Amino acid sequence: MGLFTTAAQMRPIPRSTRFVNGAVSFWFREIGLPERRDPLPGSADYDVCVVGAGYTGLWTAYYLKKARPDLRVVVLEREFAGFGASGRNGGWLSAEFAGSRERYAESHGKGAMIALQRAMMSTVDEVISVAETEGIDADIVKGGMRLVATNAAQRERMVEDIEYLQEWGYWPDDIHLLPDDHGSPLAVHEAVASAYSPHAARVQPAKLVTGLARAVEALGVTIFEGTAVEEIRPRQGAARPAVVTEHGTVYADHIVRATEGFTSTLRGQRREWLPMNSSMIVTEPIPAEVWDKIGWEGREVLGDTAHAYVYAQRTADDRIAIGGRGVPYRFGSAQDKDGVTQPQTIAELWRALTRMFPDVADVPVEHAWSGVLGVPRDWCPSVHMDTGSGIGWAGGYVGSGVATSNLAGRTLRDLVLGRDTELTRLPWVGHQVRGWEPEPLRWVGTQVIYGLYRSADRRESKTPEEKAHTSRLAGLATRIAGR
Numbered sequence: 001m002g003l004f005t006t007a008a009q010m011r012p013i014p015r016s017t018r019f020v021n022g023a024v025s026f027w028f029r030e031i032g033l034p035e036r037r038d039p040l041p042g043s044a045d046y047d048v049c050v051v052g053a054g055y056t057g058l059w060t061a062y063y064l065k066k067a068r069p070d071l072r073v074v075v076l077e078r079e080f081a082g083f084g085a086s087g088r089n090g091g092w093l094s095a096e097f098a099g100s101r102e103r104y105a106e107s108h109g110k111g112a113m114i115a116l117q118r119a120m121m122s123t124v125d126e127v128i129s130v131a132e133t134e135g136i137d138a139d140i141v142k143g144g145m146r147l148v149a150t151n152a153a154q155r156e157r158m159v160e161d162i163e164y165l166q167e168w169g170y171w172p173d174d175i176h177l178l179p180d181d182h183g184s185p186l187a188v189h190e191a192v193a194s195a196y197s198p199h200a201a202r203v204q205p206a207k208l209v210t211g212l213a214r215a216v217e218a219l220g221v222t223i224f225e226g227t228a229v230e231e232i233r234p235r236q237g238a239a240r241p242a243v244v245t246e247h248g249t250v251y252a253d254h255i256v257r258a259t260e261g262f263t264s265t266l267r268g269q270r271r272e273w274l275p276m277n278s279s280m281i282v283t284e285p286i287p288a289e290v291w292d293k294i295g296w297e298g299r300e301v302l303g304d305t306a307h308a309y310v311y312a313q314r315t316a317d318d319r320i321a322i323g324g325r326g327v328p329y330r331f332g333s334a335q336d337k338d339g340v341t342q343p344q345t346i347a348e349l350w351r352a353l354t355r356m357f358p359d360v361a362d363v364p365v366e367h368a369w370s371g372v373l374g375v376p377r378d379w380c381p382s383v384h385m386d387t388g389s390g391i392g393w394a395g396g397y398v399g400s401g402v403a404t405s406n407l408a409g410r411t412l413r414d415l416v417l418g419r420d421t422e423l424t425r426l427p428w429v430g431h432q433v434r435g436w437e438p439e440p441l442r443w444v445g446t447q448v449i450y451g452l453y454r455s456a457d458r459r460e461s462k463t464p465e466e467k468a469h470t471s472r473l474a475g476l477a478t479r480i481a482g483r
Contacts, residue, residue: 013350016284016364022340025088026282026367027206034080034210039226043248046072048416050256051229051243053077054086055401056394057258058212059409065219067413073221076243078228082209085261088339088371089402090280090311090323092301093127094145094200095120098398099380101168108427116426117169121199123403128201136211138203139316143299145200148191151461154305155193157470162195174199185295188356200301202313231267232257234389241390254416257393261372273374273396274436279341280323281349281368286360293359307453310352322353339369373399382431383408385415449480
């Protein structure tokens with residue numbers, strides 16, 4: 001598909017009479033936008049100040065207060081809790097971990113990376129357990145993860161990826177190729193191979209993040225919304241670390257930066273993490289007779305193995321929500337305010353949806369939205385606490401943050417409290433990488449990378465089975481990206 005989509009290309013897409021583009025996300029439209037909490041009333045002093053009320057910040061505050069109820073913890077948020085990726089993502093609570101396993105193994109050894117992967121698997125159950133304990137109804141169903149290949153090159157890559165993962169912490173029961181006669185009720189059109197992992201659950205992201213915010217407040221954490229952070233200042237001599245906002249300055253012994261895709265908006269952080277755009281559409285509720293053809297009774301989260309991949313879920317009220325990268329990056333790290341999605345991205349996602357499920361071609365699209373996630377230069381997530389400056393951070397999840405943010409929150413708890421634990425010894429702790437190139441290099445590079453990935457997908461879809469291999473264009477894109 002070209003860079004631009006014409007009105008004629010958009011016309012075939014059925015859109016609901018209730019169609020909305022933006023408005024943060026369908027997830028928040030479903031539950032209603034939350035009533036805003038008060039902004040910071042003025043300068044203040046706390047033990048721990050968390051910047052960002054998404055999953056990472058809220059999990060960090062939650063576990064700190066559970067461990068040390070006497071700690072004075074505050075969370076500062078520019079918009080409202082869950083406004084960013086935490087309230088807009090695809091609802092994949094999975095053990096997937098982004099980043100090069102070899103890079104982490106170089107510094108800590110292969111065993112440490114395997115331990116990190118096993119920790120991710122247990123994190124899925126940890127999130128489910130906390131949701132149950134705190135009474136957070138987030139439509140969670142642990143149906144596992146299904147991956148499909150729709151051409152021979154994807155099938156070959158799927159087999160190779162499974163073999164690779166089974167060398168890095170996945171055992172055969174943790175991810176495996178499904179036999180041709182596996183009898184799954186989920187029917188994906190033209191699927192030539194499928195894989196399954198039990199370590200995943202479907203969630204409603206906005207329900208999870210708003211419920212978590214309520215649980216954090218119930219523990220005694222203060223959340224100030226409508227409070228834009230301008231700068232985070234490290235400890236300097238006798239001067240404590242500080243967070244400078246439009247409403248005053250917060251001083252604290254420890255500051256946790258939990259801003260993920262919005263990190264580039266902070267002073268001095270413009271090239272730290274690339275704000276990568278990801279987009280979604282959701283259908284109207286699908287009729288029962290169509291579900292009889294599709295199946296999907298197990299509510300697995302669903303993805304494909306294309307280079308420009310998509311991810312999907314069957315929602316609690318029987319819609320299909322599907323997402324992908326769309327237009328991945330805006331020049332100068334520009335970010336949308338309200339999640340409005342470009343027409344060509346809506347068209348791309350609709351075509352992906354109807355390729356997988358032709359029977360939903362007449363079901364109208366009810367909502368489209370976008371958001372940003374954080375991408376480090378080496379595409380590897382990290383968590384860190386610098387005891388000298390008093391500043392810590394976590395993020396760079398590259399689209400796999402629903403579970404990873406929980407692991408990060410528990411790890412930051414231990415780092416802030418000065419504990420030496422299995423979590424603080426995991427290899428992503430302290431991982432640092434150089435910043436992204438200045439503009440226009442990072443914009444050009446991103447366009448080239450995703451253009452190559454899409455070209456690779458097109459080539460693979462047209463290659464005869466007997467000649468099918470992963471396109472060299474994809475390998476070139478990966479090398480340019482530095483992944």
